[in-house]
Amino acid sequence: xxxxxxxxxxxxxxxxxxxxxxxxxxxxxxxxxxxxxxxxxxxxxxxxxxxxxxxxxxxxxxxxxxxxxxxxxxxxxxxxxxxxxxxxxxxxxxxxxxxxxxxxxxxxxxxxxxxxxxxxxxxxxxxxxxxxxxxxxxxxxxxxxxxxxxxxxxxxxxxxxxxxxxxxxxxxxxxxxxxxxxxxxxxxxxxxxxxxxxxxxxxxxxxxxxxxxxxxxxxxxxxxxxxxxxxxxxxxxxxxxxxxxxxxxxxxxxxxxxxxxxx
Ligand SMILES: Nc1ncnc2c1ncn2[C@@H]1O[C@H](COP(=O)(O)OP(=O)(O)OP(=O)(O)O)[C@@H](O)[C@H]1O
Ligand SMILES: [Mg+2]
Numbered sequence: 001x002x003x004x005x006x007x008x009x010x011x012x013x014x015x016x017x018x019x020x021x022x023x024x025x026x027x028x029x030x031x032x033x034x035x036x037x038x039x040x041x042x043x044x045x046x047x048x049x050x051x052x053x054x055x056x057x058x059x060x061x062x063x064x065x066x067x068x069x070x071x072x073x074x075x076x077x078x079x080x081x082x083x084x085x086x087x088x089x090x091x092x093x094x095x096x097x098x099x100x101x102x103x104x105x106x107x108x109x110x111x112x113x114x115x116x117x118x119x120x121x122x123x124x125x126x127x128x129x130x131x132x133x134x135x136x137x138x139x140x141x142x143x144x145x146x147x148x149x150x151x152x153x154x155x156x157x158x159x160x161x162x163x164x165x166x167x168x169x170x171x172x173x174x175x176x177x178x179x180x181x182x183x184x185x186x187x188x189x190x191x192x193x194x195x196x197x198x199x200x201x202x203x204x205x206x207x208x209x210x211x212x213x214x215x216x217x218x219x220x221x222x223x224x225x226x227x228x229x230x231x232x233x234x235x236x237x238x239x240x241x242x243x244x245x246x247x248x249x250x251x252x253x254x255x256x257x258x259x260x261x262x263x
Contacts, residue, residue, distance in 0.1 A: 018084070019180050019211045020046040020069055025078035026234075027064050038064040039075070040234030046180070047245045051206040052213045053222045056231030062215045063184055065231070069213065070182045071099045083179045100128050104173030106183035110165040112157040112172075118144065119153040122171045129176060143171040147201060163194025170201055180211040187221060199224050203252035224251045 027039040039061045046052060054062050067073040068080060071087055080087050083102055090098060112121050123140040131139070144153055147167035157165050166186060173181055183202075187195040195218075203224055206212055214221060222228055226243040229236055243250045 017048045018045055019048045019050075019082075020044065020213075021079075021081040022069075022075075023079040025065075025068060025075045025080060027061070027068060027073065028076045037234050039068065041078075042234075042236055044229070044236065046211065046213065048179070048211050049206075049209050050211055050245045051202070051224070051226040051243075051249050053225035053228045054213060054215045054231065055217065055222065055228065056237075060231040061234040062231055064234075066182055066184050066213070066215055069180070070103045070105055071095055072105075100125060101176055102179040104176065104178040104181045106166070106169050106173050106181065106186045108185040108188040110157070110162075110169045110189075112165055112168055114157055117154050117156060118149060118160065118168045118171075121157070121168055122175050125172060125176045139175055140171075143175040144168070146174065147171045161194070162190050163197055166190060166194065166198055167201065170198070174205065174210070180213060181205065183212070183214045185215055185217065187216070187218060195220065199251070203249045203255075206249040207252050224249055226250070 022042050022044040025039055025042045025044075026037065029036040029038055042065060054066070056062050064073070068075055069082075071082065074088065082098065085098065087095065087098065112118075113124070119140055122143050123136050126136040126139060141150070141153065144150055147170050149164060149167055149171065152160060152164060152168075155164075157168070160168065166189075169186075173183075181202075187198055190198065199221060202212055202214070206226070212225075214225065216222060226241065226245065226247065226249055228238075228240045228242060230238040243253070247253070248256065
């Protein structure tokens with residue numbers, strides 16, 4: 001029954017490249033005098049392979065919107081289709097599954113499990129997804145290699161630098177091959193060198209075709225995105241494109257060009 005419902009709202013061929021579609025989404029907290037319109041009517045379509053930066057003043061609704069996109073929260077009104085699936089129609093159990101399979105989340109404070117190794121942190125989403133032990137091991141190691149931490153797999157988070165911890169968080173976010181990577185101020189707690197490392201990593205993931213949405217207050221981060229959205233009072237007030245969806249991310253393209261010139 002639920003399968004039928006889900007497939008009934010699946011995207012057809014014409015919309016297959018749309019990873020995320022929000023239609024007049026609102027999120028309201030409280031009621032009466034204390035009502036907060038955290039998201040006040042957002043329409044947004046994100047194509048597969050796009051790389052978005054989301055900016056806006058504190059309290060403008062960026063994290064609230066991100067939590068809806070990440071299925072951590074439900075819209076008060078409006079529609080949200082993730083990879084063609086209307087998430088409002090899903091039962092909690094299916095939602096947990098979708099979140100695990102289709103979303104990779106990266107937070108400012110890494111949110112790693114403190115008492116377990118880098119390897120175990122990265123392996124965990126695969127364990128939740130029911131992947132067998134051998135495959136789990138292999139995929140977790142590949143993800144840690146991807147973020148250049150193959151030599152730190154047995155380290156606890158407390159034995160890693162901030163930048164390294166965030167790279168573990170990126171490995172954990174990509175290990176399930178999600179449809180979209182969501183990052184809420186991923187470089188907010190990092191020094192400039194670690195910020196450069198994370199941004200290079202995002203560029204590489206974007207160049208490899210991943211869909212990325214990053215909330216940030218930093219111009220340095222914005223330069224890397226293909227598209228920049230600005231929010232104010234729960235609404236999108238500007239939407240600028242810096243590179244085509246299918247193009248390489250702008251800074252990656254520049255550095256590739258610089259390398260080609262140098263060699
Ligand atoms: N659980 C909640 N209950 C009540 N109000 C909330 C809740 N979560 C967020 N808000 C309110 O919704 C508005 C948007 O908050 P949100 O966290 O999305 O802002 P933000 O753009 O991410 O800000 P920042 O840049 O400071 O992280 C704020 O006014 C906030 O106080
Ligand atoms: Mg926020």
